[in-house]
Amino acid sequence: MRKLKSIFLALGATALLGACSSDRDTYDGFDHSGKNTVSFATNIMKSNIATRATDTDWTKNDAIGIYAINAGGQLGDDAIFDGKANIKHTTAVGGKTAKFIAGTPSQAIQLDGKTSIDVVAYYPFATTVTDYKLPINVKDQSNPEALDILYSNDLKGVQKAGEASMNFSHKLSKLVFSVEPTSDYPNLDGLGAKDINGLKAEGSFDLKTAEVSLSGDVVTLQPKVNGTSVTAIVVPGQKLDKTVSMVFTLGVEEFTWTPKKDFDLTSGYKYTFRIQLSKDGTAVTLNPDGTIEDWTEGNTDGGVDVVTPGGEEPNPQPGETMPIADFKTAFKNATYEQPVLIEEDITISGIVMSDDEQGNIFNKLYIQDKTGAITLFIKNGELYKEFKVGQEVEVKVNGFYVTVFGDVAQVSDAVQEGGKWKGMPIEWLSIKDKITISNTQQNPFAPKVLTVDQFDQSLINTLIQLDNVEFEDAGKAYTEGGKDTSRKLKTVDGKTVDVRNSGKSKFATEILPKGKGSLVAFLDYFRGTYQLTIRDLNDVKFGGVTPGEEVSVDKTSLSFEKDGGSQSFNITASETLAWVVEGNNWLTITPNTGNGNKSVTVNAMANIGTERTGLITIKGGYKDVTISVTQTAGESGQPGEKIEVINETFGVNDGKKLDVKFGDFDSYIGFSSKNVKISNKGSRLDIRARSSVMNYEKLAWLPAYNPAYPISPENPAPTLNISGIDTKGMSNIEVSYSLSANFSGNTANANYVNVTVDGKKLTVPSKEMTAADFGNKYYVVTLKVDAPFSELEFTTDERNDVGMRLDNIIITGTK
Known part of the structure; x- marks a missing residue:
């Protein structure tokens, strides 16, 4: 054992x-x-x-x-x-x-x-x-x-x-059934299991001899189901033979399993069977001999302390609340390379100071008491729905870790991969019952008014305020290209500090104010450098641009015919005022950024659908300025006519190598479909062209799953998202696309690529793909869609062990 x-x-x-x-x-x-x-x-x-x-x-x-x-x-x-x-x-x-x-x-x-x-x-x-x-x-x-x-x-x-x-x-035995999808049953959502018949459920364990004895009659057991895994703990000393059966359920269908050979259930062993459901109502065992192994858990880092009372207990006493400053001191030995497990029964309390509704703070809860502040790294992107700024909370932190990220300690989870430690967010379900709101009244601490010279390690994660400061990049957006961006904040004595802004925040494209003002932010620290993190634009207390620095335009509306075309308008602004122009995805605006007076050209794509309206917004002045846009309906909306809504080829094959890395995906302008928005949703999907793949055909690359980087909100599955699709009023809608793979000796399957429309998953038929058949050519998948939609998404998951190529995405329908 x-x-x-x-x-x-x-x-x-x-x-x-x-x-x-x-x-x-x-x-x-x-x-x-x-x-x-x-x-x-x-x-x-x-x-x-x-x-x-x-x-x-x-x-x-x-x-x-x-x-x-x-x-x-x-x-x-x-x-x-x-x-x-x-x-x-x-x-x-x-x-x-x-x-x-x-x-x-x-x-x-x-x-x-x-x-x-x-x-x-x-x-x-x-x-x-x-x-x-x-x-x-x-x-x-x-x-x-x-x-x-x-x-x-x-x-x-x-x-x-x-x-x-x-x-x-x-000392007991465990049965494990791992159910796998098939072409007949590719979707196992709602899998159930019931009625293990043929086994006894009672007995006794002798502490003297360490032996198990059976008693009682044969009964029916109801196993435990968790997703596609079914488990049961059973009494050893009996046979698992053809008199034993179990029923799997999927919807209204039932499938009966019986072992293909006899097993003597032995104390301390786990018996694992791989199962597939069959159309004939049976459950097929893929490994009839089973996988028999020691039933072991071995959390070999931490575990059980059995302590008898009578001596002096170390501080803090179980259940006592520890000041945050003392807590950080107690775990000061934690490092990036070696997190420290919190084994003691420690409770910390503080006032909630963070608000993640605007998305600039993600998976973090900042709490502060009179002695200091700390963050909790929690896997929940909507903590603002659970905790309000100013509420007091108590957190039982035992069982979690103190990890270090960017030289700052935090309470989180941790895992060891390849001999190295990695801090991880705490699963919400693991911590939700350990956080108690002890005071629902909202009484936040006032931000500490500081100068840059007063920054100190003891103030990390504390809410502070800097007065009489200005942005060096005033007039630009808070972020660039949808990426996390640092903007310099300058004090009256010329010192600077970075204000860190998330590319996923709701104010990412808003314009930095000009002039001087006050900024409220969390004092953070990353690899030797202080930086600031704001919660939302209410923390930016600037007066805005000064009078006279406003933007004006010479038109309030633009109108285009169905075939599209080009029109222009003029911007009037001071030479020092920077502005940004935004519009709908069927409009191309040139230039879309600038300073001072400029003429701006707007090109509208041809309209194949019904009449549509849009809006152009010019930002940068004291107030945003808008221009309304309309376009007449296209002629392709005649009843019964088949219409091609989009045909995305990722650009024209120009016989050249192409590498658009996933981090640069949103800046790619070579898409063939201009009237939709195409995104990789922050995933590791990129666009490439290679001489060895269809002679430089441009395509989307969905890399193979890597167990070292499990799929999570921080590391999303490779994703291609197309939004703004206009299929209103259409029927007989079809989505077709081309697939290939980087086989490297392995086979692939067309259903490795998942497809959803407006969040609804479509069934992708199973099709085995081999290098001999599809090594350098595409397999075309065509799916029918039963209702109009506006968003199409392709993803892969853990089954993708080769890397998939996606190309030629076509949507058609009948008006």
Whole structure:
């Protein structure tokens, strides 16, 4: 049996709990006259991450039972040491690590340094254990944590201070069914499972012999379903044979599974079967021999501490609120390379100071108390819906990590990949119940008014205010090209500091104000440089441009015929005033930026649909100026006529190599469809042309899935999004596109590329693609769409192990 948990027995109150003198009185009769308290501490290595019985973290109030017996003896009444039989130890906190504390000091195991003991332990704790046997009943699978039995009896000859490992192992068996999609059933959403028939569910576990005994009758079990994984914990010592069956459900259809061979269910083993659903109502086992392995969890970094009371506990006491400044000091040893796990039961509290509604702050919650401020890295892009600025919150941080990003400490999660640590956002469901709003009144701290010379590390993440400052790039947008952008803020004495703006913020294209004013922002720090982060434009307290620096135009409207064409208007502005012109995606505006007086040309694309309207906005002056645009309907809207809405080829094949990296995607102007917006949604999709691929054919490249970069909001799946599509009033709508792949010896499938219209997923038929057939030519997919839509999106997922090429996207319909 492989190691489940490595638990170390630390002896000696001096080492763990502080020195204990013989003349010190303590509560509940706890004896400090020469005996040492035994405390169980964990050291679980991080190499094999998982946690307790059912792949979940330890939970508050979990309990284990411990027996101390005379060394060399067999578990039984005559061998119990000092009456320490079935002593309950409970954890007051949860998470990947936990401390277990005996109920009262008198229950603590103490040694005099001469007597040796052995230790037997089990989980979960049972109040009554008759004849050293634990009852087993797995009928109710709804709470697997309550079913599994963990057991340890390898801690021998404990006599004096030191450390010795205790290894827990599973004593029941586990069935795992992994259901895979097929061409008949490509979508497994709503998969269910029921009625495991042919197995007994009751028995007992003998703590003396570590053996499981069966009892009771054969029953029907209801397994646990999680997505496409179905699991059940079962009693070992019986056969998994053709008398055993289970039913999978998908919609109204049912599929019956029976094993293709016999298995002897063995204690501590997990049996995994790969399943596909068949049209004949059966569930086909792809691996009839199953995958049989030790059922191990080994969260080998952190785990269980079993601590008996009686000594002095380290600060802070469990449940106490720790000032933020003290918390940051306590975890000052955290580094980028080595995060620190928060094992103690610590609560921090503070006032919520951040607001992420405008998108300039993402996945971060700034909280501040009288001593300092800190951020919580949380996977939730709409924290403003949960917490309002000024509300007071309490956060239980045990089980999370202190990580360092850009030289600044934060509370987050962390993973180890390839031997290196990486800070990760905390899943919202993992932290939502650990954050309590203790005061719903909104009483935020006033920003600290500072000068640049007063910036200090103790003020990192604090809301501050700088007065009498101005933007060096006044008149430009907050960001450039949809990318994160730093703008210099200059003080009256000539010092500068960066204001960091997100390319995904709602004010990314707004214009930086001119003149002097005040700026409220969070004081942040990145790799040796202070920088500022605003929440929204309410933090920018400038008076705007001065009178006389306004923009005016000589036209208020433009009108185009169905065939499109060109018209112009004139901008009048001071020579120092910078302006930006924005318009609809079927309009091309030249120039779209400038200073002073200019003539601007507007080109409208031909209209193939109904009459449409648009708007041109000129920004940069004290107020925005707008020009309304109209275009008459196209003639291609005759009843029954097939219309080509778009035909996107990613540009004309000019026989040259092309590389438009994903970070530069939004700046690419070579798209063949001008009346729509095309985006990679911040993903790693790019545009390329190669001599070896259809002789420099321009296409979209969807790279293969890399397990080192799992798909997440921060690392979205390769995506091509086309919006602004006009299919109103159309029927018989079809979407067609061309696919190829970078085979490299592997095969691909056309359904590796997912397609959605207005968020609704279309069914892509399965089509195996090989290098022999499609190595240097396209496979064309045509999908029917049952209703008009305005947005089309292509994505890939973890199945894409080759890299897919996408080209020639055509949408047609009938008016």
